[in-house]
């Protein structure tokens with residue numbers, strides 16, 4: 153299978169479809185004075201209905217929900233304040249992904265810079281992805297127990313809700329554990345041995361927003377603790393607010409793919425954090441901004457900064473990323489960035505190889521009529537199978553599980569699952585577990601994504617059970633790749649004013665995607681550029697001529713042209729701008745072109 157090239161695999165062609173929208177929301181937007189195009193865009197995104205529309209689009213920090221409404225927050229922040237006042241050794245435990253890294257940075261920098269806790273009284277623990285797995289695992293718990301400077305208080309972030317047995321081990325030697333997490337509570341309930349469990353998905357949680365990321369839960373703990381430390385006179389009443397740490401929260405929130413529509417908290421912190429990053433408030437942002445031209449967008453967080461930080465945790469521990477985020481000087485940040493760029497390049501090469509191999513296996517399953525795709529590569533890499541699952545899910549428009557051997561555990565494989573619109577990953581895994589309790593060694597996740605471990609010998613059984621679970625859920629779901637759009641945009645509205653108006657809807661992210669529009673046109677010319685996988689396309693529509701850029705329009709420079717001159721087509725596109733000789737110009741970015749017959 154080595155050496156296979158993408159162009160040998162005939163991939164399904166995406167179809168362009170108008171995303172469903174709520175006419176009543178469109179009305180509300182129009183009455184609030186929104187431009188008709190914006191009102192229509194908003195109506196196709198699930199903003200919370202109880203908040204006035206303009207406030208939901210652009211919430212302020214003062215709209216953030218109060219931390220103390222979270223179940224256990226009072227108890228957790230009292231305990232943390234006590235540990236600070238008494239100079240206890242405090243441990244921070246997080247995963248290696250971007251949400252974990254930024255959570256780590258929030259906790260660490262707040263303890264040191266806001267609460268003046270001595271750095272030698274903070275212990276950092278990050279699970280090694282390949283050898284220690286996710287969460288507060290046995291190896292991580294053992295490391296904590298054997299630490300020469302053992303903490304008396306441990307804060308987990310972005311994990312811990314499913315780690316009762318390890319938390320119990322720590323409790324036995326009087327380590328208090330404050331769990332801060334946003335993953336769904338397991339069937340068995342919250343970890344009873346924890347000192348406190350902060351998790352907005354707890355059924356008894358009064359916070360009111362289950363969509364926040366792990367780094368935001370960690371930030372809320374610190375915000376509540378700040379209030380306690382002011383009451384205790386450890387901090388002055390005018391001590392700086394923790395809003396200057398929302399840069400970290402913004403990055404973790406976007407990278408963790410939580411909803412940017414359903415949560416005004418997420419919208420507010422991402423919008424605020426973006427401006428901190430853009431202003432270069434830390435050495436790490438200053439060196440990153442040197443590589444980004446113009447205004448920083450939420451897409452930059454999602455496609456540039458997130459993957460860069462994540463690459464470190466994929467291949468080793470994530471200490472490199474966390475140290476980069478916390479770098480004290482620009483020099484330190486520069487060398488950190490270089491190391492991250494190298495591991496990102498390595499990650500991309502490994503990923504490309506694995507996606508290619510996975511594609512051909514996936515294609516065989518699609519040809520057999522499978523709804524769900526289950527791929528196991530013996531030579532896979534658990535560090536990138538999440539991204540691989542995501543790519544293959546997009547290409548075939550089907551739920552995808554991607555497996556590789558678990559490092560250091562003979563006969564065990566671990567998998568990442570990614571779902572499509574209208575599908576719940578964790579529910580599907582739960583259905584498999586209910587039907588075959590013996591085969592799943594462990595699993596977790598939420599609606600869009602999940603992970604699991606299996607005996608290698610159970611792979612076939614899992615594939616069939618997962619297929620059954622998917623079919624049960626997706627009776628009415630359309631399979632195959634779909635490009636969702638916000639409807640037709642008249643050619644005369646293709647201008648910079650329109651783009652400026654659309655940019656006021658920032659931040660974009662999951663469930664609040666960058667608007668994509670459609671138009672009908674005739675292809676006047678298509679010309680490959682760059683490495684031959686990008687094209688410039690001349691179009692004619694409603695008597696106007698226009699030109700657009702179509703990135704990755706074909707799999708390789710030798711693949712056939714997907715459209716021909718004079719074809720009547722439907723174009724899905726988004727609006728961007730570029731600056732040339734100080735002149736800002738509108739750019740049409742083509743997402744897909746469908747030939748009309």
Ligand SMILES: [Mn+2]
Nearest residue numbers: 251310366408
């Ligand atoms: Mn997370």
